[in-house]
Amino acid sequence: MEQLDRIATTTEPEAGAAAHVAVWDPFVRVFHWSLVAAVLVAALTGFLAGAPWIDLHVWAGTATAVLISARLIWGFLGGTYARFSAFLPRPGAVIAHVRTLFDGHGERHLGHNPLGALMILSLIATGLGLALTGVAAYGGILKSGPLAFAFSYATARGFLEIHELLAWSLLGLVAAHVAGALLESMRSRENLVRAMLTGRKQARPGDCRPPARRAWPLAAALSIVVLVAGAGFTLSALAKREIPGVPTAALDPVYVSECAACHVAYHPGLLPRDSWVALIDGLADHFGEDASLDDATTGHLRGYVMANAAQAWDTKPANRFTRVDPAAPFTITATPSWKRIHRDIPDTLFASKAVVARSNCNACHRDAASGHFYPGNIAIPKETQP
Amino acid sequence: MKPTTIGAATGIAFILALAGIASAAGGRDTIIASYAAAAGEPLSAERGKALFMGTHSSGKPDTPSCITCHTDNLKGPGKTRAGKEIEPMAVSANPQRYTDPAFVEKWFGRNCNSVLGRECTPLEKGDLLTWLSSL
Numbered sequence: 427m428e429q430l431d432r433i434a435t436t437t438e439p440e441a442g443a444a445a446h447v448a449v450w451d452p453f454v455r456v457f458h459w460s461l462v463a464a465v466l467v468a469a470l471t472g473f474l475a476g477a478p479w480i481d482l483h484v485w486a487g488t489a490t491a492v493l494i495s496a497r498l499i500w501g502f503l504g505g506t507y508a509r510f511s512a513f514l515p516r517p518g519a520v521i522a523h524v525r526t527l528f529d530g531h532g533e534r535h536l537g538h539n540p541l542g543a544l545m546i547l548s549l550i551a552t553g554l555g556l557a558l559t560g561v562a563a564y565g566g567i568l569k570s571g572p573l574a575f576a577f578s579y580a581t582a583r584g585f586l587e588i589h590e591l592l593a594w595s596l597l598g599l600v601a602a603h604v605a606g607a608l609l610e611s612m613r614s615r616e617n618l619v620r621a622m623l624t625g626r627k628q629a630r631p632g633d634c635r636p637p638a639r640r641a642w643p644l645a646a647a648l649s650i651v652v653l654v655a656g657a658g659f660t661l662s663a664l665a666k667r668e669i670p671g672v673p674t675a676a677l678d679p680v681y682v683s684e685c686a687a688c689h690v691a692y693h694p695g696l697l698p699r700d701s702w703v704a705l706i707d708g709l710a711d712h713f714g715e716d717a718s719l720d721d722a723t724t725g726h727l728r729g730y731v732m733a734n735a736a737q738a739w740d741t742k743p744a745n746r747f748t749r750v751d752p753a754a755p756f757t758i759t760a761t762p763s764w765k766r767i768h769r770d771i772p773d774t775l776f777a778s779k780a781v782v783a784r785s786n787c788n789a790c791h792r793d794a795a796s797g798h799f800y801p802g803n804i805a806i807p808k809e810t811q812p
Numbered sequence: 813m814k815p816t817t818i819g820a821a822t823g824i825a826f827i828l829a830l831a832g833i834a835s836a837a838g839g840r841d842t843i844i845a846s847y848a849a850a851a852g853e854p855l856s857a858e859r860g861k862a863l864f865m866g867t868h869s870s871g872k873p874d875t876p877s878c879i880t881c882h883t884d885n886l887k888g889p890g891k892t893r894a895g896k897e898i899e900p901m902a903v904s905a906n907p908q909r910y911t912d913p914a915f916v917e918k919w920f921g922r923n924c925n926s927v928l929g930r931e932c933t934p935l936e937k938g939d940l941l942t943w944l945s946s947l
Contacts, residue, residue, distance in 0.1 A: 714875065716872075717923040785894045786895035
């Protein structure tokens with residue numbers, strides 16, 4: 427205890443230099459800049475890059491959740507300035523602090539000032555909210571991750587909306603946080619960004635300092651390891667549970683030999699039952715070709731597609747492509763949703779030698795046969811000459 | 813494995829492969845012979861070639877010719893309109909061709925209707941297979 431106090435207030439040896447206090451310990455600094463990196467990656471992949479970047483996005487979100495959890499533990503077991511008890515402000519303190527700012531003689535806090543502390547709490551809460559709604563949406567919509575068993579597509583759409591709302595809020599908070607740090611740097615004539623890199627701030631008379639507290643690094647490290655390992659274990663156990671509404675069986679062999687002769691075998695989950703009936707009944711004039719079959723085979727195929735049509739599944743394509751274009755009731759690539767999802771892809775890519783046609787899902791979706799169409803399995807072919 | 817065992821295994825594999833090719837050829841010859849019998853006329857590879865390579869206007873507009881999909885290089889792969897590769901049609905490049913009567917009939921049924929707008933006659937089918945088998 428005494429020793430730590432001494433370290434925390436060690437004065438700079440250089441002559442003439444102002445005395446410095448070690449405010450941000452290494453954990454807080456590493457946490458801060460790692461969080462910046464994780465949130466930056468999550469924001470870039472979430473807002474700008476397309477769906478194919480989903481895996482990196484999920485990793486960045488996971489890293490954010492792990493970092494925040496570790497920070498929460500350090501908030502109880504860390505040293506003086508890392509403790510929540512040192513900066514959790516009472517509402518009165520926030521109001522008083524704001525008032526001193528307008529008075530023009532605002533007090534100087536060595537740790538987080540009350541407004542800064544509010545910001546830290548909001549950032550942590552929003553980050554956690556993003557991770558939780560993210561994993562729920564990932565589970566219900568893409569049928570992946572630990573909560574894939576838990577939520578339907580419809581429920582998860584709600585989580586996705588909250589996730590997007592929180593993402594925009596986080597952008598706003600980050601902007602306010604940066605602005606606050608810069609303004610406070612000017613007001614207190616001290617570079618706070620550098621302080622978050624070096625950990626040190628000048629010691630000045632009249633500084634508000636929280637009561638000195640001892641850090642428990644070993645206990646903290648142990649708690650973090652136990653928490654992360656426990657969460658990892660639980661989540662991977664959950665991820666192994668059976669996922670309702672996702673096709674797992676291989677395609678019917680007759681369907682594959684008859685319906686994959688001219689193109690990829692479209693999973694029956696990609697269109698609703700009415701569409702399949704119309705398609706099977708019209709095989710003699712099928713997209714400008716004769717694809718007719720004998721009655722026995724037609725009957726078999728009808729039974730198979732009826733049992734496995736979109737209504738039987740809860741995947742994203744099964745939910746999205748059920749609304750068909752009435753003028754082309756069994757053309758997947760004519761459904762409004764298919765067109766919207768693929769609107770950014772240039773015609774030249776579809777017409778290229780490696781793709782040939784929009785209907786050639788396999789050219790870009792490595793898991794097309796399974797009917798999943800997980801965005802992490804998209805690989806756009808390189809060759810683009812027509 | 814002893815060298816004699818390897819030798820024996822290779823020998824058996826070789827015989828089996830030969831037998832496979834022979835029975836494939838046998839299946840193909842039987843199919844062609846049955847078209848010839850139904851046609852009641854000698855078959856002509858020349859007529860088959862002309863039909864296959866020609867452009868027709870009586871069928872569906874997207875498929876004016878057999879070579880729309882099979883291409884004019886029959887020893888190489890073709891491509892469907894949806895971008896899927898079709899195995900080569902020339903028997904020298906694809907020995908399994910024209911050995912399953914039901915498969916041959918199904919595709920003659922579809923492709924003649926798509927390209928010509930009608931069934932192919934046994935004579936036309938026999939001509940086509942005679943030419944395609946000689947490639």
